[in-house]
Every structure is written in C-alpha cells, then in structure tokens.
Amino acid sequence: MILKVALDTPLRRVFDYLPPAAGGEITAARQISPGLRVRVPFGRRQAVGIIVQTVRDSSIAPAKLKRAHEILDERAVFDPVTFDLLRWAADYYHHPLGEVLAAALPASLRAGEAAQPRAAQRWTLTAAGRRQLETPAGPRAPRRQALLAHLAAAGSLESGADIGRAQLQSLAARGWALAEEVPARGAPLEFRPSDVTLTDAQTAAIGVITASLQRFGVHLLHGVTGSGKTEVYLQAIRAALERAAGGAGGEGQVLVLVPEIALTPQLVERFALRFSTGVVVLHSALAPAQRRDAWRAAHGGQARIVIGTRSAVFTSMKRLRLIVVDEEHDPSYKQQEGFRYSARDLAVSRAQRADVPVILGSATPSLETLENVAQGRYHELKLPHRPGAAQAPRMHLIDLRRFPSEQGLSQPAMQAISRHLADGGQVIVFLNRRGYAPCLFCCACGWVAQCAHCDARMTLHRRAGQLRCHHCGARAEVPALCGHCRQSVHAVGQGTERVEETLERLFPQAPLARLDRDTAGAQRAMHTVLDRVRRGEARILVGTQMLTKGHHFPDVSLVVILDADQGLFAGDFRATERLAQTITQVAGRAGRAARAGEVVIQTSFPEHPLLRRLIGAGYEGFAASALEERRAARWPPYSRLALLRAEARDETRLDAFLKAAAAGARPIAAGVTVLGPAAAVIARRADHFRAHLLIESAARAPLQRFLDRWLPLVETLPGPAGLRWSIDVDPLEVD
DSSP, X not given: OEEEEEOSSSOSSOEEEBOOEETTEEOOGGGOOXXXXXXXXXXXXXXXXXXXXXXXXXXXXXXXXXXXXXXXXXSOSSOHHHHHHHHHHHHHTTOOHHHHHHHTSOHHHHTXXXXXXXXXXXXXXXXXXXXXXXXXXXTTOHXXXXXXXXXXXXXXXXXXXXXXXXXXXXXXXXXXXXEEEEOOOOOOOOBOOOSOOOOHHHHHHHHHHHHTTTSOEEEEEEEOTTSOHHHHHHHHHHHHHHHHHHSTTXXXXXXXXXXXXXXXXXXXXXHHHHBOSOEXXXXXXXXXXXXXXXXXXXXXXXXXXXXXXXXXXXXXXXXXXXXXXXXXXXGGGXXXXXXXXXXXXXXXXXXXXXXXXXXXXXXXXXXXXHHHHHTTSSEEEEEOSOSTXXXXXXXXXXETTTSOOBTTBOHHHHHHHHHHHHTTOEEEEEOSOOSSBSEEEOTTTOOBOBOSSSSSBOEEETTTTEXXXXXXXXXXXXXXXXXXXXXXXXXESOOHHHHHHHHHHHOTTSOEEEESTTTOSSHHHHHHHHHHHHTTSOSEEEESGGGGSSOOOTTEEEEXXXXXXXXXXXXXXXXXXXXXXXXXXXXXXXXXXXXXXEEEEEESOTTOHHHHHHHHHHHHHHHHHHHHHHHHHTOTTSSEEEEEEEEESOHHHHHHHHHHHHHHHGGGXXXXXXXXXXXXXXXEETTEEEEEEEEEESSHHHHHHHHHHHHHHHHHSOOOTTOEEEEEESOSOOO
16 A cells, blocks of 8 residues: 655645554554545655555655654544545645645644544443442542542543543552543534514525525625624524434534634624534634634534634534635635635535535625626525615715815815714724825935835834835834935825824814724734724724724714725726725725714715716626626636746846746647736835736636646746745736
8 A cells, every 4th residue: 555645845746655564564454544644754854744545556666665654543634525625726726735735724733733632531430349339448548439439429420520530540440430432522502592683685585595505505695784694694504503403414513704803703702692602713813722622623523613714614524514605705715825725715615515505795796706696606695775774874975176185184074074973973984005104205306215125115104103115014214304315205195094193183072093904913902992983982993994894883974985096097907896895895884773874985086987886876886887897808707817926036037937937838828828927016025026927718627727737847947046936826916
C-alpha cells in the first residue's frame, strides 16, 4: 500500500509514503483510509498531512519511499461531503490541495493535536467492589471505602462530576469499578418562540423553505433592509432541526455564514435568545483553544448551530440539514489572499453535495445571484415591506454644485441633521474613507505626500500625528512645511476623523461616536461604540462601510451619505454594483422602527443614471439595468474570468515573465482570450511592482480546461528573484 499524502506546502502535488510500522508489522490496510491525518518525515522535519488516497504503486522507486511515522486518527477529520468539497475546491480554484485541506482545520489540529476531545467515562461498581464495600475498612483505607460508598449510592458517575479520573482509576485497578465510554451528545435543543408577529411574506417564505428541507434547493431571501430576514432564518432553522430530530438521521446541524466578525456577536445574541444550547461560533478572532473546541463540537455533532465567517464553510458537520448565507452579496465572502475561494459559492456547492437547502439572504443581491434567479436555478422569496409601522426611508439627492460643502457637509445636510436631532432622532453620517484627510498638499509647488513604497498617497491621521499608507501600512511623521519649497501644507479632502471634528463643532450638544477601522480595531472597542448608539448615548454616528453590515438602530431617523461619487467613475466593472449596494444598505439603517426615515445623498452628479435609477426604481431597478449592461459588455455573469496576478521588485523581469506566460497560452487558448500584461491600478505596492493577465471565456468548462493545461506551464517559467504569482478564479476585482 502507498499513501498519497497532501501536505501544507505551496507545491501543487501530493507525496507518496509507505504506511507506518506497528508492532513490527505494517499497519493493517483496513485501518488506513482517506481523511486521516498522518505524521510523516518531510525534508529535515516532521509534518502533519492528510491521506487523500491509497494506491498499490508509486512512480518513486520503492527504495526511495519513506515510511510514515504514525496515523493520528481513528476516524477521518472531515465528513465525506466536506472532504469531497475541499478536493473539488482545490481543483476549481487551482490551489495546492495541501494548503486547502490545512486551511479547513484549526491550527492545533494542523500541528497534530487530537481531533476528538477526551471521551467522557461512566463508572459503575463491580460485584467485587460491592463485596469490598461490605468488608470493614482498614485504618489506612477510609477514603477509598468512602469512594466505594459514594459510587454505590450514585449508581454511576462520570469522571469530573464529583470525583476525579485518577481516584476512579484506583478503584478500577483493584477490580472494584468498571469504566465505559459515554458517547458525546449535545444537550436537548429548546426553541423559545418570540412575540414577533410575522408578516404574510415572512410566513410564505418560511413555508416554502420548510417544504424543501429534505432536498437541495437555493432560496434567495430578497428582503428590503429591516424586513425581518433573521426571523425567517430562525424559523427555518427550528424546522430543520426538529425535522432532523424526528427522522432516521438523528439530531441535525445547521451552518450559518456571516460576512464579518463584527456581525457574529450580534447574531449569536439573537440565536441565544431563541435556542437554549448548542450554538457555537467560528471565526479568525477566536483564541486557538476556542477555535479548536468549537470545531470539535461541530465535528462531533454536539454543536447544533455553527455561526461563522467565510472559513466556516469548511467546518466538518456530518449531520448538516440547512445552510444560511446572510448578506450573500458581501465581498467579504471572497478570500483575497492565498486560497482565493468564494464562501458563498462553496456553500451552494456544499448544500448540493449534502442534498440540503441553502438560503441566500440579502436586501441587495449580487447580480450573479439575480441572474441565477432569472435562469430558474435559484428560487426567489421576497420580503418587500418592513413589519409593523416601519416604512422605507425617503431618499433624495443634494447637488453639491448648488450647495457647496463645508468640510464635507452641505447646508441642506446640516439643516437635516439639526432637524432630526431636535425631533429626538439619531443620525448616521456615512463616508467610506477613514483618517482625517486623504491628501496632504502644498499649494505653492504642488507637492503631495506620497508613500515611499507604493504608487499611492499617504492619508493624514491628525489625532495620531501620522501620515499612513492604507495599502502597505507605512507610517511617517506629519511635516510642518513642504519638503520642497518650505511653504505651508494643507489637508485636502475629508475622512471620517475630519467629519467627526466638524460635527463636534457644529453640534456640540449632540454626543458623537465614530466607527471605522481606526476606532474599532478590537472587538471590545466596536461593541462599546455600538452599545452607546443602541442605548441612545451617542446621537450622531460617523463611520465607514462597517455601518452597512446589518446593524439595527431603532432610533436612527436620518442617514447622510457624504460622497456618493466614489464608485461612479471607477475602472472596475463591479464598482457601480458595489456603490448601489452600499447606498442601499446604509440607507436601510434609517426608519427601522416607528420613526420615519430620511436619507440624504450628497453628489456632484445628481443627473447620473445610476443614482436616478436607484432613487426612482430602487435596487431592483438598478440591478435590471446593470445586468443589461453586463450582458452587452459580456462581463460576468455572462462570461467567466480568471486573473493571473504577479508581483516582484524587478519591473522589467516581471513584465518578461507575464509576456512569456501569455505567449505560452496562445497555442492552448481554445475558447478563451488572454489579455495583458497590464499594470495593477496601484502598480507598485510595498516596493513590489504588480501586474496581471486577464483570461476571459464565455463558459466555465473551457476556462477550466485551459487553466488545467496552462498553469503547469506557468510554474516552469523563469522569473525574477522573489516573484510571487497567484491565480484568482472568478475574481471580484480586476485590479
């Protein structure tokens, strides 16, 4: 037997090993199967890998094959569906299998720690133990006799309940007690109903999802902001778990994906109010031991509901009955470094393999999802209204050509803020640009503070007294005078820090909070800000796109969007879609309770078709028009893309590498078009030059066939020292 082992390396191959020896003989073949972890020699070190296949022969000479040291598991560390999904994902995204499998495990398991927690044991008294109990205790054994009496009275004990394992083992060593392993089981799951009155649309959506619980199907839950999508999730999850408990499959499990860590505590709180136990979270901010324990609970079946960010899509859950993807449109579901996968797309693929339904929820569905609805692949469930007295907010544009802004705020916007504060409402001021100002500028000679390591400007952070590059992280002191002409320098433009300063000056009586990456670097800091807003202690909230992520602020009655023009003229083909989603999502924070909501959008281009469609026809009207534009231009979802990104310090040799890759593609480019090389939008970042090749195809199959043939060729090409390249299938950005 030869073991094919995937190791956590960037090499696109698996490695052959002989099975480990056990007691002088080869480990029995029946004990070795795919999905088990194995410790093997790798170079001068030992490594932990995963067996992906067992075969009879190897291309390596038998004398050169090394023997594995040990098999670490009795059972596979992935359920069959997840293991199949991971292998498929490695092929589809063309990433080394070893890195893909490793990314799906907690760090401690990658290092070889046990995948299963130590099994609980139930101890009972033996006949010999009962006889000993009837024997008078000697002078040196009263505590042992008391143990026997305690065990006899209890009938059985689990170690750790009242007495420790070592004490019970001392009885077992004398034949007076017997231990048996207790299967780990989750506590009974109780669903606590709420006093929420469902709308007709919510009731209909729950009915459709519940009727499809035992087969694969994709449901787009398309609900306006504040329409109660979470309540639909909760009711559907309850039905899935109850149906699983009553069926032959036993207790079921549900996977819930959220786009941001910031949303996780908020959603967990909602779930904890409705489900008695069995809810665990999985995300990158957890301590290693917490992540390990949550993974073990999911793998063992004790966790009934797993809530996590994108990597949670790979969590081993052998009793999966339903998947929920909240805010399915969010770009955070796409991993942008290393293994570049889409958690949303893999959630659909996993549901199909497990033959269970998946719910994609959003107020602003991605254009790809809407096209899947149009083609009949997905089923759309609409929640068109907010429950109760809550109404959709009124939206209107402010023309900055007629009403120039003062430090980012126009006169009509300031008047609206003053009016809503006087009426007792809260106000959100949205600007997707952190820092004090995006540019430090000399009016005399035109000097601009540039990053020394990137083709980008440094952002002024006045409170920290620093210039910072938001691309490479470089920092510098703020100069008092221009380094060229020794004249004064000026901050140009607005960031959230400067807007905060302006609002504090204009509305000194209104307590203010700011939410961006600078103020919410830690989870606790973010929770503090959000709690202040929910308690009404902060009347004005200034922030970036972190405000768009599903937060519920009942007293917010006004949203002011300061700069709606950032995405109108961007070069990326998804820029307008992201802008429309951002505007719709942040606007949805207003008027979510009894207070009427208002949204003020500042723009220098009020006649722009995107803004007009968004105001006049809502997100659905925008999406219909945007899909027609995509179809005419043959951009996704009407084509398939892949992006070969490369970077190196030597710009000339980087260009030569990409030209050689493009030349190698031409003889095999059947059904695809290779464009480039082209420099990235920020051509130099962190002292590395960046460029790419874009591969286009009308369909997925020709693109995949081409990549299968082309990437091995790219791996053989010479390149500059320190060259780094990667392939991104279905890229979100062509940058």
